[in-house]
Amino acid sequence: MSWRRCVLAVMLLALGPRVWSQEEPVPRKRFQTKPEEKPAEVKLVPAGQVTGRISKISEDGRLLSLLVTFRVLEPNPNADPRNPRTYYHYVDRQQEMEYELAEDVKVRLPPPSPYQVDEKGKPVFKPFKPDPKADPDFRLGGVKGEVKDLTSGMMVTLELKRAVVPGKPINQAPVRVAVVKVVANPPMQ
Secondary structure, rough: OOOHHHHHHHHHHHHOOOOOHOOOOOOOOOOOOOOOOOOOOOEEOOOHHHHHOOOOOOOOOOOOEEEEEEEEEEEEOOOOOOOOHEEEEEEEEEEEEEEEEEEEEEEEEOOOOOOOEEEOOOOEEEEOOOOOOOOOOHOOOEEEOHHHOOOOOOOEEEEEEEOOOOOOHHHHOOOEEEEEEEEEOOOOO
């Protein structure tokens, strides 16, 4: 029993000045259970492509209405009962869809015609070669354009991106147009 008392006395002497002194203890660094709140980074992920004809563009150039044609399988009322392949037929439908353009949307116009006329009036074949230094987005094809170059009636392909924010469901993320590629200019009237 005496050895236990000796151990207790040594512990009291070692801890004694700390316990009986009036000094405030040094605050210990606690582990944070939650990370600090910082703004979530928005990441743009591909959301597909849409091809259609421009029906209208808003005045501020932020909204683009597109007339999209797609095929639908419908029952055929004049089907031959002996031929199952005639039970259904494809019908083309059109629907107008509205898309919002991204802040940094890239517009690509068709390249100039390779057939040009020289000073003497002779036709000359001069293929288009993009300049990577002048146009950093030359890999997208065509030549650089602006939103104001778009007109109704143009056939375009839109590359869509979805703005995904961590912690939010992906189906609630807005879809924006990142690239507008003009496939064909409107027919002359």
